[in-house]
Amino acid sequence: MTVTVRDLRPGDPPDVEDFARVRHQALPHILWTSASVLHTLARTPPEAWARSLVAEEDGEVIGTAQVMLAHDSPEPGQGMLNIYVHPERTGRGAGALLVRAAEEHLAAHGATKLFAWVLDEPANRAFAERRGYRAGRCAHFLRLDLSRAALPPLPAPPPGVELRTAADFADDPRPLFRLDAETMSDEPGDIDIEFTDYAAWLTQTWEHPLLDRELTTVVVAEGRPVAFSVAFTDGGSRYVTAMTGTARAFRRRGLAKLAKTVALHRARAAGLTDARTGNDTGNAPMLAINRSLGYEICATEVRHVRELV
Incomplete structure (x- = not known):
């Protein structure tokens, strides 16, 4: 049996479905749909040189890769590759x-x-290390069973604070862009990001097929969004928090927890049962919020880096 690698065929719906299916089997903690796969491939700027690859064995897609340059970083020459092989098809050479x-x-x-990113399992870490990658920072995936969770009571906003949704900003989402840019720049990570292109944000983030604007909860104070919890859904039972953050001037007031608590109540009222999120292990404040809401760690990834000589 021979394994080959080729580019994903975006005009071939079964091929895209296979890509999303393998990704889900290998990494079920993130939402993968055909629409989201195509969106990432089509909306990533040309300067990222993005590619989506598949490994195929006798006509069956058994592995995937998403590859791009960190085009929005002030430091040039940084590349990202995330490789996932179907857990029942490892050991065939697809990953290599x-x-x-x-x-x-x-x-x-x-x-x-x-x-x-490499799942924190001995075989995966050994695979990366054999290829010259060294382990770095870690991030946790967390899960909450919304059908059984004892969520804190739905909180009332403090004086001067209003709770809204992303849908309320449909006519002018620029205030959400500003908040997203500020909070993203403070996220723990290996790659610094300069998030300044509003038009790119509209096409990549605001128009993302998984973004649920009705469930994305926004905290407004002093006439502008100051905290939010961004919701991704796939039309099924799953709810993923894609981002929760607070503007710098409004931190340490409990607004991030307010946004996330309200968002979870809204998600449960909408019939969603499986809530997921992810946090860098260095993000102690957000980990504390998630634990207080009942989230439990279900998996860990380790960021690996390799210098090209």
Whole structure:
């Protein structure tokens, strides 16, 4: 049996469905749909040199890779590759072929440092280390069973604070862009991001097919959004918090927890039962909020880095 690597065929619906299916099997803590896969491929700026790859064995897609340059970082030469193989199809060489193709592509477009998330399991970490990647920071995936969770009572907003949704900003989402840009720049991570392109944010974030504007909860104070909890849904029972953050001038007032608590109540009222989120292990305040809401760690990823000589 021969394994080969090729580009994803975006015009072939079964191929895109297979990509999303393998991703879900390998990493069920994140939402993957055909629409979201196509959105990422089509809306990523050309300067990222993004590619989606598949590993195929006898006509069956068994592995996937998403590859791009960190185009929105002030530091050039940083590449990202995330490789996932169907858990029942490992040991066939798919991962090694995907890594090689991804590295060659990134190096050809100027990458000198490569970053990859690796599930914190012995086989996965050994796979990365054999290829010259060293372990760095960690991040947890967390899960909450909304059908059984004892959520805190629905809180009342403090004086001068209003609770709204992202849908309320449909006519002019720019205030949400400003809040997103500020909070994203403070997220713990290996790659610094300069988030300044409003038009790109509209196409990549505001128009993302998984973004649920009705469930995305926004805290407004002094006439502007100051905290939010961003909701992704896939039309089924799953709810993923894509981001929760607070503007710097309004932190340590409990507004992030307010936004997330209200968002979870809204998600449960909408019939969603499986809530997921993720946090860098260095983000102690958000981890504390999630634990207080009943989230439990269900998996961990380790960021690995390799310097290209």
